[in-house]
Amino acid sequence: MARYITNRLFQMFLAILGVATIVFFVARLSGNPLDVIMPIGASDADYERMAEVLGLNEPLIVQYFKYLVNIAQGDFGQSSLRPGRDALGVVLEHVPATLRLGAVSLAGAVLLGVPLGMASAVYRGRSIDFVARGSAALGQSLPAFWVGIMMLWLFGVRLGWLPTSGRGDWRNMIMPALAMGWYPFAAVVRLMRASMLEVMAKPYMLLLESKGLNRFTIIAKHAFKNAAAVPLTYFGITIGVVLTGSVVVETVFSWPGIGRLAIDAVMSRDFATTQAVVMVMAVIYMGVNLIVDFLYGVLDPRVRAGSRS
Amino acid sequence: MNASLRRKLTYRRFVAVALAAAMVLVACGGQDDETPEGSGDDSTTDDTTDDTGDDANGSADGPTGDVDTLVFALTPPDPETNRHWASGSPGQLQLEPYMERLLGNDLETGAAAPELAVEWEANDDFTEWTLQLREGVQFHHGWGEFTADDVVLSVELMGRDDSVLETAEMWAGAEAEALGPYEVLIRFAEPQIFALDFFSGERPDGFIYSAAQWDAEGEAGIDSKPAGTGHYMYDERSSGEWIRFTRNPDHWSGELAESETIEFRWEPEDSTRLARVLSGEAHVTDIGRELHPQAIDEGLEIVRSNVENHQSFLAFTGTSMGQADYEPNMDIPWVADARVRGALNKAINRDEVIEFIYEGDAKPIIALGWTPEREGWSDEWAADWDEYYGYDPDRAVELLAEAGYEPSDITPTLWSFEIAGSPEWPLLMEFVQQQWEQIGIRATIEETQFDIVREQVVDRAGAEGHIYPLRNTPIRQPQILQQNLFDAESRYGMFNTPESEDILDQWQVAIDPDERDRLANEFGDIKYYEWGAIPLAQFGAAFVVDPDVVAGWDFPGVTSAGMTQWENIRKD
Numbered sequence: 001m002a003r004y005i006t007n008r009l010f011q012m013f014l015a016i017l018g019v020a021t022i023v024f025f026v027a028r029l030s031g032n033p034l035d036v037i038m039p040i041g042a043s044d045a046d047y048e049r050m051a052e053v054l055g056l057n058e059p060l061i062v063q064y065f066k067y068l069v070n071i072a073q074g075d076f077g078q079s080s081l082r083p084g085r086d087a088l089g090v091v092l093e094h095v096p097a098t099l100r101l102g103a104v105s106l107a108g109a110v111l112l113g114v115p116l117g118m119a120s121a122v123y124r125g126r127s128i129d130f131v132a133r134g135s136a137a138l139g140q141s142l143p144a145f146w147v148g149i150m151m152l153w154l155f156g157v158r159l160g161w162l163p164t165s166g167r168g169d170w171r172n173m174i175m176p177a178l179a180m181g182w183y184p185f186a187a188v189v190r191l192m193r194a195s196m197l198e199v200m201a202k203p204y205m206l207l208l209e210s211k212g213l214n215r216f217t218i219i220a221k222h223a224f225k226n227a228a229a230v231p232l233t234y235f236g237i238t239i240g241v242v243l244t245g246s247v248v249v250e251t252v253f254s255w256p257g258i259g260r261l262a263i264d265a266v267m268s269r270d271f272a273t274t275q276a277v278v279m280v281m282a283v284i285y286m287g288v289n290l291i292v293d294f295l296y297g298v299l300d301p302r303v304r305a306g307s308r309s
Numbered sequence: 310m311n312a313s314l315r316r317k318l319t320y321r322r323f324v325a326v327a328l329a330a331a332m333v334l335v336a337c338g339g340q341d342d343e344t345p346e347g348s349g350d351d352s353t354t355d356d357t358t359d360d361t362g363d364d365a366n367g368s369a370d371g372p373t374g375d376v377d378t379l380v381f382a383l384t385p386p387d388p389e390t391n392r393h394w395a396s397g398s399p400g401q402l403q404l405e406p407y408m409e410r411l412l413g414n415d416l417e418t419g420a421a422a423p424e425l426a427v428e429w430e431a432n433d434d435f436t437e438w439t440l441q442l443r444e445g446v447q448f449h450h451g452w453g454e455f456t457a458d459d460v461v462l463s464v465e466l467m468g469r470d471d472s473v474l475e476t477a478e479m480w481a482g483a484e485a486e487a488l489g490p491y492e493v494l495i496r497f498a499e500p501q502i503f504a505l506d507f508f509s510g511e512r513p514d515g516f517i518y519s520a521a522q523w524d525a526e527g528e529a530g531i532d533s534k535p536a537g538t539g540h541y542m543y544d545e546r547s548s549g550e551w552i553r554f555t556r557n558p559d560h561w562s563g564e565l566a567e568s569e570t571i572e573f574r575w576e577p578e579d580s581t582r583l584a585r586v587l588s589g590e591a592h593v594t595d596i597g598r599e600l601h602p603q604a605i606d607e608g609l610e611i612v613r614s615n616v617e618n619h620q621s622f623l624a625f626t627g628t629s630m631g632q633a634d635y636e637p638n639m640d641i642p643w644v645a646d647a648r649v650r651g652a653l654n655k656a657i658n659r660d661e662v663i664e665f666i667y668e669g670d671a672k673p674i675i676a677l678g679w680t681p682e683r684e685g686w687s688d689e690w691a692a693d694w695d696e697y698y699g700y701d702p703d704r705a706v707e708l709l710a711e712a713g714y715e716p717s718d719i720t721p722t723l724w725s726f727e728i729a730g731s732p733e734w735p736l737l738m739e740f741v742q743q744q745w746e747q748i749g750i751r752a753t754i755e756e757t758q759f760d761i762v763r764e765q766v767v768d769r770a771g772a773e774g775h776i777y778p779l780r781n782t783p784i785r786q787p788q789i790l791q792q793n794l795f796d797a798e799s800r801y802g803m804f805n806t807p808e809s810e811d812i813l814d815q816w817q818v819a820i821d822p823d824e825r826d827r828l829a830n831e832f833g834d835i836k837y838y839e840w841g842a843i844p845l846a847q848f849g850a851a852f853v854v855d856p857d858v859v860a861g862w863d864f865p866g867v868t869s870a871g872m873t874q875w876e877n878i879r880k881d
Contacts, residue, residue: 035760035764037473039473039474040801046477084395090548149580153580157584160589164581165576165590167550251578254574254581256548260577263577264549268387268388
């Protein structure tokens with residue numbers, strides 16, 4: 001198991017290096033940040049002065065190697081979105097908001113999606129199956145920004161039940177969490193349903209029933225345990241969905257997380273903050289996937305055996 | 310227990326588990342520590358509930374006139390900072406409530422008026438300005454009295470290497486000297502006829518920081534709790550969320566703002582900002598004009614600035630004929646022909662532009678960059694306006710024929726993009742395209758971004774035949790506008806000719822008022838009669854307010870954000 005984890009950590013390091021390189025060059029392909037930072041009447045001399053201040057006057061390859069050395073020490077440079085502040089510090093300040101929203105969205109998706117997916121499979125063809133499949137179809141087809149805006153106007157403005165945007169108390173979290181969590185909820189429902197149906201069709205389920213075991217025990221203990229591996233694998237992918245979904249949902253609901261910060265940084269061509277936010281997202285994504293891989297290894301002996309061989 | 314009953318019981322267990330899961334989800338999260346004490350979410354809610362017993366979220370229907378915290382749902386500033394030299398125009402708004410300048414702006418006319426300086430005079434060549442400072446002004450948070458030392462510091466800050474102010478170079482070459490505690494001399498490297506604009510709110514320059522705070526705390530002090538002298542005091546900010554100001558009980562004017570606290574909440578989406586006000590969580594917002602009718606239908610009102618200080622226009626590329634090394638792309642020869650530019654101007658119905666794009670809340674520009682009180686203004690421009698800029702599609706076709714073109718020969722590309730504060734531009738470009746199409750001109754719309762446009766226009770060749778929207782906000786002094794945008798040496802290099810370049814060179818160094826007026830007029834004549842741009846609409850700042858809370862607001866609207874004088878907000 002230790003070797004398995006070591007291999008995964010090494011792969012993670014290579015992936016982070018790749019991300020760091022890609023984000024550096026792609027950010028610079030988007031254009032000159034001075035065209036965003038400098039005022040309309042700025043002269044060529046103003047441009048040259050600011051390029052020197054920001055280190056943009058050096059050859060690209062020199063900038064790249066300096067960047068690698070600096071980020072290895074946790075220094076992403078100064079944020080131009082928040083002058084005078086370290087870019088990584090700005091990003092880390094916004095991480096808790098996204099993690100909080102993402103955690104609630106995912107918790108909702110799993111806590112509602114797993115039982116609903118199971119119920120949908122167990123009571124196939126009944127009303128709850130229809131509800132589960134219908135909500136899953138909507139969740140996968142309706143874009144998060146549209147869902148967000150509709151909820152905002154319905155529950156925030158017309159009905160006045162919930163605050164429209166921003167961070168406040170728990171009520172502020174309901175609409176963005178629903179908008180962000182509906183898609184992964186739909187995926188969990190569908191995967192859980194399909195996985196349960198597959199497991200329930202296995203011969204040993206008939207054997208358990210013929211032994212006179214309680215139906216709830218059969219489903220909850222035997223079928224669920226075997227069916228859970230598929231949604232768990234998807235959980236790692238869901239983190240990516242939530243992180244990218246946060247870009248849209250946080251903008252609609254003015255939620256001060258890294259998704260909205262990423263948009264602001266890209267639009268402002270703030271290289272330092274863009275690089276820091278992408279790297280932090282990448283580390284979160286890979287970290288969660290590492291944990292999922294670890295859990296997968298714990299759940300499935302074949303994975304452990306495969307890593308040993 | 311039979312199988313059917315077992316199934317029913319199991320079904321109920323599933324329902325129970327699902328309900329429990331839903332309750333866990335709803336129960337997640339608690340009171341957010343970072344919620345501002347006086348945020349719209351809380352203070353407005355509490356006040357509204359106390360007064361009206363209305364729903365927990367507050368409502369636009371209920372009378373909320375006595376709210377202590379006035380909440381503004383605003384476009385986020387870029388960047389967020391307390392360092393005004395690092396923000397320029399886009400970030401100016403977040404400093405306005407608590408900072409002051411040497412000069413303010415007259416409420417009715419927008420002209421420079423005493424603020425921290427009470428008198429001023431320039432030497433003969435306008436390189437030295439001596440200002441008498443107001444006595445007895447106290448900085449917030451106990452940082453002592455305002456003196457000439459604070460002006461010396463503030464001039465240094467504006468000229469720093471990391472300054473993004475349009476005038477950074479000018480301030481870097483300037484030097485301020487304290488002649489006494491309440492007298493300061495500012496020396497410029499070159500004559501600065503319009504220094505008063507730079508001392509006042511017309512440009513994003515001139516905020517005065519506390520030297521005492523700077524000496525004690527440096528940049529960290531400005532970043533954490535900057536001291537100003539304004540009607541409000543900086544309180545706190547949360548990155549990406551809000552900034553809050555509290556009322557200054559000891560402002561030097563003796564005036565006391567009505568609201569104890571004002572709070573700007575940053576909301577990137579227009580629709581979210583409008584929703585905030587409609588739900589009663591905010592009371593003022595800066596949504597795009599296309600949403601104003603909807604806001605009015607919902608019972609909200611519009612407050613307007615006293616001065617119409619914004620001009621929107623379309624700029625031509627490929628018309629920098631005064632540039633020695635520039636050779637226009639002759640594959641697109643029409644760009645250099647004044648009659649074609651005239652036809653493009655006369656084929657636009659500005660009344661309709663104003664009605665449909667600006668919701669009737671604007672007027673046509675007579676001469677881009679000029680208002681009647683500015684140097685060089687000519688009454689003839691107003692008299693000739695119908696002939697040169699009035700809507701006349703037949704005359705547009707005639708002008709093209711005189712230039713030797715059929716309308717279908719003219720194929721401009723319209724760069725379509727929006728920038729903060731001008732969300733209407735993409736719609737405007739579609740409107741212009743349709744107007745030109747009515748006389749047979751086939752324009753193509755190319756969706757892009759402003760920074761990409763900036764890059765392309767710097768490299769003059771290759772961008773010919775493109776037309777793009779721009780604004781003159783707040784309306785600059787004519788000379789400043791021309792040298793920033795129309796000078797062949799400027800990055801934009803909009804329309805110019807060898808003759809206009811020669812005049813501009815003289816104009817920039819002239820200090821005799823009559824001479825300047827003559828040169829400004831000659832320059833303006835060339836630009837006006839040769840259709841150097843497509844001037845469209847002039848308008849003031851306009852904001853949506855909840856009339857149950859905001860009864861009135863008197864402000865000139867001369868800054869780029871338009872919003873100032875929060876102390877003049879009258880509550881219901």
